[in-house]
Amino acid sequence: MKLIIDAMSGDNAPEAMVAGCVMAAREFGQEYILVGREEALRPLLAREKADGLPIAIQHADDVIDMHDDPATAVRQKKNASMSVALRLLRDGAGDAMISAGNTGALLSGATLVVKRVKGIRRAALPPMLPCKNGHVLLVDAGANTECTPEYLLQFAYMGSFYMEKVMGVARPRVGLVNNGAEDTKGDPLRKETYQLLRQADEAGRIRFVGNVEGSDVPKGACDVAVTDGFTGNVMLKTVEGVASFLVGEIKTMFLTNARTKLAYLLVKPAMGALKKLLSTSEVGGAPFLGISKPVFKAHGSSDARAIRSAVRQAMNFVQADVVGEIERNIEHMTL
Amino acid sequence: MKLIIDAMSGDNAPEAMVAGCVMAAREFGQEYILVGREEALRPLLAREKADGLPIAIQHADDVIDMHDDPATAVRQKKNASMSVALRLLRDGAGDAMISAGNTGALLSGATLVVKRVKGIRRAALPPMLPCKNGHVLLVDAGANTECTPEYLLQFAYMGSFYMEKVMGVARPRVGLVNNGAEDTKGDPLRKETYQLLRQADEAGRIRFVGNVEGSDVPKGACDVAVTDGFTGNVMLKTVEGVASFLVGEIKTMFLTNARTKLAYLLVKPAMGALKKLLSTSEVGGAPFLGISKPVFKAHGSSDARAIRSAVRQAMNFVQADVVGEIERNIEHMTL
Numbered sequence: 001m002k003l004i005i006d007a008m009s010g011d012n013a014p015e016a017m018v019a020g021c022v023m024a025a026r027e028f029g030q031e032y033i034l035v036g037r038e039e040a041l042r043p044l045l046a047r048e049k050a051d052g053l054p055i056a057i058q059h060a061d062d063v064i065d066m067h068d069d070p071a072t073a074v075r076q077k078k079n080a081s082m083s084v085a086l087r088l089l090r091d092g093a094g095d096a097m098i099s100a101g102n103t104g105a106l107l108s109g110a111t112l113v114v115k116r117v118k119g120i121r122r123a124a125l126p127p128m129l130p131c132k133n134g135h136v137l138l139v140d141a142g143a144n145t146e147c148t149p150e151y152l153l154q155f156a157y158m159g160s161f162y163m164e165k166v167m168g169v170a171r172p173r174v175g176l177v178n179n180g181a182e183d184t185k186g187d188p189l190r191k192e193t194y195q196l197l198r199q200a201d202e203a204g205r206i207r208f209v210g211n212v213e214g215s216d217v218p219k220g221a222c223d224v225a226v227t228d229g230f231t232g233n234v235m236l237k238t239v240e241g242v243a244s245f246l247v248g249e250i251k252t253m254f255l256t257n258a259r260t261k262l263a264y265l266l267v268k269p270a271m272g273a274l275k276k277l278l279s280t281s282e283v284g285g286a287p288f289l290g291i292s293k294p295v296f297k298a299h300g301s302s303d304a305r306a307i308r309s310a311v312r313q314a315m316n317f318v319q320a321d322v323v324g325e326i327e328r329n330i331e332h333m334t335l
Numbered sequence: 336m337k338l339i340i341d342a343m344s345g346d347n348a349p350e351a352m353v354a355g356c357v358m359a360a361r362e363f364g365q366e367y368i369l370v371g372r373e374e375a376l377r378p379l380l381a382r383e384k385a386d387g388l389p390i391a392i393q394h395a396d397d398v399i400d401m402h403d404d405p406a407t408a409v410r411q412k413k414n415a416s417m418s419v420a421l422r423l424l425r426d427g428a429g430d431a432m433i434s435a436g437n438t439g440a441l442l443s444g445a446t447l448v449v450k451r452v453k454g455i456r457r458a459a460l461p462p463m464l465p466c467k468n469g470h471v472l473l474v475d476a477g478a479n480t481e482c483t484p485e486y487l488l489q490f491a492y493m494g495s496f497y498m499e500k501v502m503g504v505a506r507p508r509v510g511l512v513n514n515g516a517e518d519t520k521g522d523p524l525r526k527e528t529y530q531l532l533r534q535a536d537e538a539g540r541i542r543f544v545g546n547v548e549g550s551d552v553p554k555g556a557c558d559v560a561v562t563d564g565f566t567g568n569v570m571l572k573t574v575e576g577v578a579s580f581l582v583g584e585i586k587t588m589f590l591t592n593a594r595t596k597l598a599y600l601l602v603k604p605a606m607g608a609l610k611k612l613l614s615t616s617e618v619g620g621a622p623f624l625g626i627s628k629p630v631f632k633a634h635g636s637s638d639a640r641a642i643r644s645a646v647r648q649a650m651n652f653v654q655a656d657v658v659g660e661i662e663r664n665i666e667h668m669t670l
Contacts (some may be wrong), residue, residue, distance in 0.1 A: 055476055
């Protein structure tokens, strides 16, 4: 397998991208193409003592950053590392592409250059949220602000394939995020989607567990939480905000007095497990579901270890052939 | 002031309603009408030794419960305590009405019997969420699944009046919940609402701080978070779910081993403050904003103390004349 890495992407580029790639090469084998400024990448590879590892450099002059307009960046900056990496993927030079760059630009670029699977209306970026007893895939979480019932049906199928084939969840439970559990709840989008998901469940193609409320998702009521990108973005950010607020309050609690400070020393190791649970770098990133070849988004703040995790996940995504699974089922996913 | 209390409402009715009313009468003075089955209420008042307190009973045979259809309950059960209490309010027998019953039935009933302020398109039920350094009013949080920009403009004004006049926040900061901070973000509803809120800010009528993301709300970025009822419901429930999930994980952390159990004993008093922060019974309830007379919804799970808090809040709501403030500004709130 050959992995194409947008080496100029993310807050810690290019250092973290190169170090993460070297870490992955040592641990997982495989071949790699680092795309970016050769004069910046070459010394970093030397610093990591990467001689003899199967890592090639593909020079690209330009960089897409967070200030570039997502809709037009890849089209306008043809020599940016992201644009070059996407074209390499399209042309078959590698099996998957990984970037920690501008999410919107990557989605637009992947759609423009690599294209969606035929029949898929919108690609989605589904992050994995921590929940009771595991993780839940939130799809969509921001890429598509306005959705139709057909988009949501496709998100449900794609999320279900991902959780089953990549995450190893048998018969993933699909829930529709709604403002109540009863099957009559919601706006027209939810009501129509509910019927489509129920039909897909009755045909034995997905496992639909019905509507889920915002409170049910952190409780682990489903493996795939389906929603439009607007609601999904607000949910995702709310989870982050509440977690950060509560962790802050807990810290304040531990700083109250000498007794609580002593308590902190006693729970410090156990707090580590809690922090790990809330941390995103353990998960690494998320694929764009619906693109015709594997494009993987790592977190912008990824360090080398997170990039290594993203490589591992991208490899699993390729091996599980989620794209092929979507293609083989496309007739059931279109109205 | 005279307060009308739906004594048969809530999970702990009628005991908690009667005990909360007696508590309020002793603490705040004022007059009260308890509406419900006289044969049930009379002995409870005796048990609370309420002789001599200005508490009257208005008999009502029937009860609306959680299984009644919200849209039709008040119309169909004319002798239910909620229906009778709403008619008493409409007819001027009291200054405010408080219920811990079926939220949907109370909203439909208040709209049908008491009516909205002329020009207000939809009434909203805004809960108060805990956030860094205080509380934020989330409006709407579930009453109105589908909204127009005009509804959201009205929610912004009404929420702003409430936070200023009742909660004492000077120049409350109004934020529009959106999937990004930039002013071009969101679906058409958000984009149009953004312009309306900006204009209201430029005219000096509200203080609009722009778009807020889900993560900004728990961080205390605004005093009033404006959104449609679908998104607001998902946000509110997500906050509850994440808080409950994290509190559970923290408990698990403290049960890890003997050291952490000892730590728990040391932080136990400080944990109380954290629990209080997350507790809803300290806040008591929320008014329906936009109804032409004060109708106050207490939590379904309210105990006597929470009912007493709800009475206090309803009194503040009457004294602050939020309804009058809405009426006086209605020309700015309609398109």
